[in-house]
Amino acid sequence: MIGKANATAHIGFYVIPHFSMIAFSSAVEPLRMANQLTGIKHYHWSLISTDGQPVQCSNGIELSADFAAGTRERFDAVFVCSGVNIHRIDDEAGILWLKQLDKVGTVLGAVCTGTHLLARADLLNERRCTIHWENLASTREQFPHLVISPELFEIDHDRYTCAGGTAPMDMMLCEIRDKHGVELASRISEQFMCERIRDQNDRQRVPLTQRIGASQPKLAEAVSLMEANIEEPMTLDELSFHVGLSRRQLERLFQRYLKCVPTRYYLELRLERARQLLLQTSMPIVDIALACGFISAPHFSKCYRDTFSIPPRDERRRAAGLLDVSSVAKATRVS
Numbered sequence: 001m002i003g004k005a006n007a008t009a010h011i012g013f014y015v016i017p018h019f020s021m022i023a024f025s026s027a028v029e030p031l032r033m034a035n036q037l038t039g040i041k042h043y044h045w046s047l048i049s050t051d052g053q054p055v056q057c058s059n060g061i062e063l064s065a066d067f068a069a070g071t072r073e074r075f076d077a078v079f080v081c082s083g084v085n086i087h088r089i090d091d092e093a094g095i096l097w098l099k100q101l102d103k104v105g106t107v108l109g110a111v112c113t114g115t116h117l118l119a120r121a122d123l124l125n126e127r128r129c130t131i132h133w134e135n136l137a138s139t140r141e142q143f144p145h146l147v148i149s150p151e152l153f154e155i156d157h158d159r160y161t162c163a164g165g166t167a168p169m170d171m172m173l174c175e176i177r178d179k180h181g182v183e184l185a186s187r188i189s190e191q192f193m194c195e196r197i198r199d200q201n202d203r204q205r206v207p208l209t210q211r212i213g214a215s216q217p218k219l220a221e222a223v224s225l226m227e228a229n230i231e232e233p234m235t236l237d238e239l240s241f242h243v244g245l246s247r248r249q250l251e252r253l254f255q256r257y258l259k260c261v262p263t264r265y266y267l268e269l270r271l272e273r274a275r276q277l278l279l280q281t282s283m284p285i286v287d288i289a290l291a292c293g294f295i296s297a298p299h300f301s302k303c304y305r306d307t308f309s310i311p312p313r314d315e316r317r318r319a320a321g322l323l324d325v326s327s328v329a330k331a332t333r334v335s
Contacts, residue, residue, distance in 0.1 A: 031176075087280050
């Protein structure tokens with residue numbers, strides 16, 4: 001639990017430029033509602049930025065900071081709030097401050113992609129953690145020694161990490177439930193019209209079985225095998241053998257429920273993984289190609305351009321603001 005049982009817990013939110021507003025709000029609002037419903041100031045919160053200056057979030061709204069990184073203000077917990085392009089953030093001041101907080105026993109956490117900064121600070125070693133599902137693959141590539149789960153959130157001793165979107169609300173509601181009781185957590189959930197408080201074992205993404213129906217376990221099994229074998233793709237014959245169907249039966253299932261043939265679905269899975277690595281890491285393109293099961297960088301580049309209408313090298317340059325979008329579109333039309 002965060003803070004002492006009968007004392008106001010001071011929680012800091014360390015906001016990184018372009019942090020996810022929905023993830024930040026989902027973390028703060030349950031705390032506010034806990035205070036409002038009980039008439040007791042259970043929680044107090046402050047915003048911290050690297051230099052103490054206002055920070056713009058993902059939707060363009062700018063929030064003022066109460067402190068700068070390195071402040072001597074006492075916090076019971078500090079959560080790193082970030083969003084897209086966290087791998088491009090150079091924040092040595094923030095990393096140093098987080099390490100100092102760890103030394104004095106402050107609970108540390110992260111919402112959305114904030115886990116990446118804690119990992120860079122070596123503050124997640126020997127702890128289970130999670131991150132937004134779009135960043136799972138790239139984070140596992142960059143920090144192979146960490147135990148990174150696909151759950152909504154992870155609370156491991158003094159480390160709290162969760163995915164983006166509304167996942168921080170579930171994490172905070174579980175914290176409130178454990179510290180102040182089920183009744184208060186349920187009342188907060190009702191105020192925000194949440195159907196239920198999801199727990200630590202809930203997954204981030206809707207399982208395929210829920211989208212296509214539980215009556216197609218063979219199809220779900222085949223997709224799971226594909227997802228687990230990205231670097232060394234299985235052949236269609238191998239997939240068919242492992243799920244106990246003929247090639248033709250498997251093709252019919254994919255065509256009926258996923259509107260494509262198995263090989264196309266598999267290729268798109270691998271290309272989507274490659275796109276995540278391309279945009280979220282600095283891995284060389286040839287390494288990304290091999291990590292996603294392509295025999296060579298040229299083969300990967302051709303498949304990537306055929307699918308996304310832009311070569312991988314230009315995709316990375318465009319995301320970094322080094323390439324004019326209109327010129328890419330024009331080049332694509334000419335080709």
